[in-house]
Amino acid sequence: MSTGSVPRPRRPPVLPGVAALGLARTRYEVRTFFRERDAVIFIFAYPVIMLAIFATVFGSDGSSVDVGSTSIPFAQYFLPGMVATGVMLSSFQNLAISIAVERDEGGLKRLRATPLPAASYFVGKVGQVLTSSLLQVVLLLLVARLLFDVPLPESAGRWATFAWVFVLGTATGSVCGVAFSSLPRSGRSASAVVTPVVLVLQFVSGVFFQFDQLPAWMQHAAALFPLKWMAQGMRSVFLPDEAAALEPTGTWQHGLTAVVLLGWLAGALVLGVRTFRWRRRDDG
Amino acid sequence: MTSPADAVTVVGLRKRYGETPAVDGVDLRVGRGEIVAVLGPNGAGKTTTVEILTGFRRRDEGDVRVLGVDPAEGDRAWRARLGVVLQSTNDLAESTVGELVHHFARFYPSARDPEEVIDAVGLREKVRTRARQLSGGQRRRLDVALGVVGRPELVFLDEPTTGFDPQARRSFWDLVAGLRADGTTVLLTTHYLEEAEHLADRVVVVNHGRVVAEGPPHTLGGRSARHALVRWEEEGSVHEERTDAPTALVARLADRLGEVPGLQVLRPTLEDVYLALVGDDERRETDEATR
Numbered sequence: 001m002s003t004g005s006v007p008r009p010r011r012p013p014v015l016p017g018v019a020a021l022g023l024a025r026t027r028y029e030v031r032t033f034f035r036e037r038d039a040v041i042f043i044f045a046y047p048v049i050m051l052a053i054f055a056t057v058f059g060s061d062g063s064s065v066d067v068g069s070t071s072i073p074f075a076q077y078f079l080p081g082m083v084a085t086g087v088m089l090s091s092f093q094n095l096a097i098s099i100a101v102e103r104d105e106g107g108l109k110r111l112r113a114t115p116l117p118a119a120s121y122f123v124g125k126v127g128q129v130l131t132s133s134l135l136q137v138v139l140l141l142l143v144a145r146l147l148f149d150v151p152l153p154e155s156a157g158r159w160a161t162f163a164w165v166f167v168l169g170t171a172t173g174s175v176c177g178v179a180f181s182s183l184p185r186s187g188r189s190a191s192a193v194v195t196p197v198v199l200v201l202q203f204v205s206g207v208f209f210q211f212d213q214l215p216a217w218m219q220h221a222a223a224l225f226p227l228k229w230m231a232q233g234m235r236s237v238f239l240p241d242e243a244a245a246l247e248p249t250g251t252w253q254h255g256l257t258a259v260v261l262l263g264w265l266a267g268a269l270v271l272g273v274r275t276f277r278w279r280r281r282d283d284g
Numbered sequence: 285m286t287s288p289a290d291a292v293t294v295v296g297l298r299k300r301y302g303e304t305p306a307v308d309g310v311d312l313r314v315g316r317g318e319i320v321a322v323l324g325p326n327g328a329g330k331t332t333t334v335e336i337l338t339g340f341r342r343r344d345e346g347d348v349r350v351l352g353v354d355p356a357e358g359d360r361a362w363r364a365r366l367g368v369v370l371q372s373t374n375d376l377a378e379s380t381v382g383e384l385v386h387h388f389a390r391f392y393p394s395a396r397d398p399e400e401v402i403d404a405v406g407l408r409e410k411v412r413t414r415a416r417q418l419s420g421g422q423r424r425r426l427d428v429a430l431g432v433v434g435r436p437e438l439v440f441l442d443e444p445t446t447g448f449d450p451q452a453r454r455s456f457w458d459l460v461a462g463l464r465a466d467g468t469t470v471l472l473t474t475h476y477l478e479e480a481e482h483l484a485d486r487v488v489v490v491n492h493g494r495v496v497a498e499g500p501p502h503t504l505g506g507r508s509a510r511h512a513l514v515r516w517e518e519e520g521s522v523h524e525e526r527t528d529a530p531t532a533l534v535a536r537l538a539d540r541l542g543e544v545p546g547l548q549v550l551r552p553t554l555e556d557v558y559l560a561l562v563g564d565d566e567r568r569e570t571d572e573a574t575r
Contacts, residue, residue, distance in 0.1 A: 013393030015360050024390050028379070035378040035414075106373030113338060113368035114434070115360040116391045279340070 018117050025116075025124025030131050033094070038191075043094050044132060047086035048140050054078045054208070055148045065210060070242040075148035080234030081207035083137055087166060088227050090133035091173025093198050095125060096180040097190045104187030104280055112278040122178070129174050137166065150238075158237050161254070165233035168258065172226050172265040179272035185281065201227045212246045219248055226264045229257040290349075291316050291438045291469040292337060297346035299332055299493075306332040308493035310346075314438075319460070319470040321484035323477065325562055329493040330473040331371065334442050337471070338368050351438055364392050367436030367468075369427045371443050377416035381407050384415065385429050392434030405429045405459055421452035428459060432468070439463060441472035445479060457482050481554045491562040504557050517546035 033039050055075035064071045102108050111121060144150035153159060180197075184190040202208060204218050205228040211219065222228040235243060236252035244252050292314035299307040307329040314320045322330050335341040336348060339355035348355055353362045376384055385402055389395035402411055405425040410418060415426060424444060431439055441460070445453045453476075460483050463470055474480055480487045481501045489497040489504070497504055512530040516523055516537060527533050530549050537544045552560075 013361070013364060015364060015393050016390060021390065024387065028383075028387050031383070032378050102375060105375035105377075106370060107375030109340070109370060110368075110373065110375060110430070112340070113363065113366070113370065114388065114391045115364040115393075117360060 015115060018119050019123070021116060021120035022123025022127065025120050026127025026131070029124045029128035033098075033128055033132055039094065039098070043089045044136055046089060047082040047136065048143055050085070050208075051075070051078060051082040051140060051143060052147070054082075055144075059148070065243075065246075067240075067242045067245050070240055072239060072243060073148075073150070075144060076150045076238065077210070079140070079144045079150055080238045081205075081231045083140060083166075083234045083238070084169065084205075084227060084230040085202055085207050086136045086140055087133055087169045087230060088173050088198065088201070090136055091129045091170045092177040092180070093194055094129060094132070095174055095177030096184075096194045099125075099178060099181035100184045100190035100194075101187035103181065103277065104190075106280075108278045109280075109283075125178070126171075126174055129170060133166075133170055153237055161233065162237045165230060165237070165257070168261045168265070169226065169230040169233070172261045172268070175265055175268040175272055176226070179268040179275065182275045182277060182281075201225055204228070205231050207231060210246070212248070223248075223260075226261055229253075229260045233257045289316055290314060291318070291351060292320075292471060293347075293349045294333075294337070295347045297333065297336065297348060298344045299329075299336060299341065300344055305493050307336070307343075310490065310493065310495055312488060312495070314469060314471050316437075316469055317464075317467050318485050319464055319472070319483055320486045320488060321480035322471065322473045322488050322490060323475065323480045323558065324473075324490040325475060328490045328562075330475075330490060331442055332493075333490070334440050334471070334473055338366065338440055339363075364434060365437045367431035367434060367439040369431040369439065369441045369444060372420070372424065372427070372446065378414055380412050380414050381418070381426055381429075382411040384426065385433055388430045389433045394435055396433050396435050398433055401429050401433045404462060406455065419452075420447055421449075421456065424448070424452075424456065425459065432463065436468065438469045438471065441470060443473055443475070445474070445476065453479065477553075477555045477558050487554075489558060489561050496561050497557075501554055504554060511552075513548075513550040513552075515546070515548040515550065516541075516544045522546065 034044075055078060058078075059074035062073075064073050065077045066072070099108070141152060145152055153162070180194065181190075184193040201222075204214065204222040205211070205225065206214060206219075206222070207227070211222075211228070211231070214222070219228075232247060232252065233254065235247075236254065244250060247253065290313055292312060294310055294312035297307050297310040297312070298305065310329065310333060312320075312322075312333070322333065324330050332341065336343045337350050337355055339358045342356055350358070351362065351365050358366075379387070381402065382398075385398040389398045389401075402408055405428055407422060407425055407429065410422055415423065418426060428441070428444070431441075444460075445456050448456065457479070460470060460472070470483075472479075472483065484501060486499065487497075487501050487504055488495055511526045511528060514525050514527060514530050514533050514537075518541065525533060534544065534547065534549065537547070
C-alpha cells in the first residue's frame with residue numbers, strides 16, 4: 001500500500017523487548033477490561049456491592065459476631081471475605097472467562113501470528129489483574145471505612161500479612177484461571193462453566209456466612225481449595241486477634257495458608273503450561 | 285524450482301487428519317513480489333496449507349520454506365517478516381481502530397506508521413470506532429491493517445472477502461493492489477474466481493488436497509481450455525467451431541458469407557476453466573447443500 005517508499009532497513013531488525021511489550025499489553029488489557037460492562041459489574045464491582053448489601057441487611061439492627069467479650073460488627077466480619085472474593089474474581093474468574101473467550105473468538109491465534117512473545121502476553125494479563133484487583137481492594141476498603149465505619153488495621157505487621165496474602169492469592173488465582181480457561185468448550189459457555197465454580201467456593205469458604213457455623217464436612221471440603229485460605233488470611237488482617245478462636249484450629253494458620261496457596265500455584269502452573277492452547281479445541 | 289529468491293516454496297506437502305488427507309502432495313512456489321491466489325472449493329485444503337505455512341500446524345510430509353525458514357521452526361524474527369490475515373473473527377471487539385493499529389505496530393521492529401496504514405486501508409473515518417461496531421468490510425480492512433502494519437515481506441490472506449457485497453469486494457481488491465505496489469508478496473486463498481482473476485499474477489487451483497492447475501489467470505487450464513469458440517448462423521441454423529485460430533476462421537467465413545450473420549467469438553472465462561477442473565465436486569456440493 002502507498003505508505004511511502006521507505007526502503008526496507010538492511011540492518012538486522014531489533015525486536016521490541018519482552019518487558020516493554022508486557023507493559024504495552026498491560027495498558028491494552030486494563031483498557032479493554034474496563035470497557036467490558038460484564039467484567040466491570042460482575043468482577044470489579046461485585047464484592048463492593050455484596051459488602052454493601054450484607055452489611056446493610058445484617059448490620060442494620062446493630063447485630064454482630066461475638067467472640068468471648070469481643071463483639072465484631074457484621075460489616076467488619078464480612079469485609080475479609082469480600083476482599084478474598086474480590087481477589088478470586090479479579091484473578092481466577094476474570095482470566096478463566098476472558099482467555100476462553102479470546103481463544104474462541106480467534107484473538108489468541110491472531111496474536112500468535114505476530115512476533116508478540118507469549119511471555120509479554122501473560123505479563124499483560126498479570127498486569128491487568130494486579131491493576132484491577134488493587135483498585136478493587138482500595139474501593140472495597142474505602143466503602144467499608146467510610147460507609148460502614150469498619151476500623152482498618154493500624155499495625156505494619158497486619159498490612160504485611162495483607163500484602164503477602166493478596167499477592168500470593170492473586171498469583172494463585174491468575175495461574176488457576178489461565179489453566180481453567182482451557183476447560184470451557186466455547187467462549188459463550190465460559191461464564192456458565194466458571195461462575196458456578198466461583199459461587200460454590202464462595203459459599204463453602206465462608207464468604208457469605210460465618211465459616212465456623214458451616215457443617216464440619218463443608219469446612220473440610222473448603223479447606224482443599226484456595227479461597228478458604230485467602231479468606232482466613234484476610235480475617236487475620238481485618239479482625240481482632242480474639243477472632244482467631246472462631247477458626248477451626250483456633251489459630252490463623254499462616255504457614256498452612258502459604259503452603260496451600262503455593263501448592264495450587266505450582267500445580268496450576270504445571271497444568272497450565274501443558275494444556276494452554278492458542279487455538280480453539282476444534283481448530284486442530 | 286527451489287530458489288532462495290522465492291518467498292514460499294512447498295514440495296510434496298502432505299497433511300492427514302485421521303484417515304482423511306487434507307493436503308495430499310501439494311507443490312507451490314511464490315516468487316518475491318508476486319501475488320498468488322490459491323483457489324479451490326471449500327475443504328480443498330487451502331486453509332490447512334496456509335496454516336502449515338504460517339506455523340500454526342505441523343505437516344506430515346514435505347519440504348516447506350517460507351522466507352527461507354521452515355515454518356515449524358519459525359521464531360519471532362521470522363514472524364516479524366510475515367503478515368497473517370486469518371479467516372474472519374470477532375475478537376478485539378472493545379478496542380478502537382486507532383488503538384489496535386497503534387498497539388499491533390509496537391510488536392514489530394520496523395513497523396509502518398500506523399496513521400498511514402489507517403489511511404491506506406480507508407478507515408480514517410472509523411479511527412475512533414470500536415471494532416465491534418464496524419461493518420464486515422471495515423472489519424476485514426482492520427484485519428489487513430493489523431496484518432501489514434509490521435511492514436511484512438509476505439502477507440497471507442485467508443479468504444479475505446468471504447461474505448462481502450460486490451462493492452466492498454472491489455474496494456478491498458484496490459487495497460490488495462496497493463500492497464503489490466509496495467512490493468509486498470501476497471499469498472491469498474479464495475473461492476471467488478473474479479477475485480483470483482482480478483488480483484493474482486498466478487492462480488493455483490487445488491482440489492482434494494492437490495494442485496490441479498496452475499498458471500497466470502489467462503492461461504489457466506492449458507491451451508486447450510483457451511480454445512476459442514466461433515459461432516455463426518448459416519442456412520438458417522447455428523454453427524459452432526472450436527479453434528486455436530479464430531481470426532483465420534472468421535476471415536474465411538467473411539470471404540464466403542460477407543457480413544457473417546450472428547457472429548460470436550467466445551473464449552472460456554476463468555469460471556468455465558475452473559468448473560471444468562473442480563466442477564463435478566462443486567455441483568455435488570451444491571446438490572448436497574440444496575437437498
